Amino acid sequence: MRRVHPSTFFFMSVLLAVLVAAGFVGQHYRVFERTWFNLSQLWQPAHPDGINLGEYRAVLQGLAIDGLEDNVSALTFDPLRKSLFTVTNKKTELVELSLDGRIVRRIPLVGFGDAEAIEFIGENTYVITDEYQQRLINVTIDDSTRVLNAANAEQLALGINPLGNKGFEGLAYDSVGKRLFVAKERDPMLIYEVRGFPHDNPQQPYATHVVTNPRRDARLFVRDLSSLQFDERSGHLLALSDESKLLLELDINGRPISTLTLKKGRHGLEKSVPQAEGVAMDDEGTVYVVSEPNLFYVFKKP
Known part of the structure; x- marks a missing residue:
């Protein structure tokens, strides 16, 4: 029986360890799913009813919000006031912003x-x-x-999978379906759909339902969730990931259909977000995107 030379055995052991480590890293960072998605976009046409994030370009980037030093942690658009709202999580306050990133008012x-x-x-x-x-x-x-x-x-209070500061990181609202989407950051990364909150009809009994969509969540090839946005026109959901530097569009079936990469050189960005x-x-x-501690970005289609 032929003996394996020690140097060959050592080389094969190192190679196996490298392959195992590469597989672990690839799975942890969702490299395989993201690579396959990027390749599939080369032959698939743009979704006819989609937001199509790939067409967006930065028109305002890395603007420091003057007068705000605490970490901004969220963003929402008020269609009646035509302004944005964010919250800070150090000196906790609510901050109203203009659409060009200026502070309108601050509420403790x-x-x-x-x-x-x-x-x-x-x-x-x-x-x-x-x-x-x-x-x-x-x-x-109000004013x-x-x-x-x-x-x-x-x-x-939901108290689902409590885990310190890896809890609720994002919100989105479907005003037609009366659904509040709640993003759990990670460990595990989930998107809950909450119905019945806020309670808007005092004539009806208080009833809250929380559901999940494991199939949709498994398709999220990102490492974490930091924010959500629901598009009323298409019925599509946007999911933002800080660690993956990615904004992901999900169709009504929860399938990823387009992305906006928040890295230098992509979508007109001069520096990574x-x-x-x-x-x-x-x-x-x-x-609109905000980045800790106080940077403001605007993306539009050409």
């Missing part, structure tokens, strides 16, 4: 814990998440609002 938040997301629900109505305690907090904001206290607001934490889309299809 009391009792909101680790505020990580905000979503416009209807006129003067918003939902804010407390990531650590996994609470959804329904608040009213006279100077401070918000969570103790005075309708709240829903360092830590994307919030995404919003206005009624004209313009996409």
Whole structure:
């Protein structure tokens, strides 16, 4: 029986270890799924009803929000005020922004814990998440609002898969289907659909339903979720990933159909977006992104 030379055995062992490590890294970073998706885009036509993120280009990038030093953690568009809202999670406050990234006003938040997301629900109505305690907090904001206290607001505590600061990171709302999408950052990475909150009909009993879509979530070839946006026109969902530096469009069946890469040299970006934490889309299809600690981006189709 022929003996294997020690150097050959060592080489084969190292090669096997490298292959195993490469497979682990590839799976951890979802390299294989993302590569296959990118290749499939070469022969697949653009979705006729899609947002088609690949066509977007940065028209404003890396603008420091003047006067804001705390970490911004979310973004939502108010179609009535024609402005944006974000929350900060160090000195906790709600900040209204103009569509070109200027501060309109700041509202202190009391009792909101680790505020990580905000979503416009209807006129003067918003939902804010407390990531650590996994609470959804329904608040009213009008021109006279100077401070918000969570103790005075309708709240829903879900307590699903509690895991410190890897909880609720993003919100999106479907006003037609009355669905509130809630993104759990990771470990595991999930998107919940919450129906019945906020409770908008006092004539009906309070009933909240939470559902998941494992098939959709398994298709998310990103490492984490930091924000969500629902597009009323197409019925598609946008999912933002900080660690993967990617904005992903999902169709009504939860299938990825287009991406916007937040890396240098892509979509007109001169530098990579360092830590994307919030995404919003206005009624004209313009996409807005905020990055910690206070950078502002705008993407439009040519």
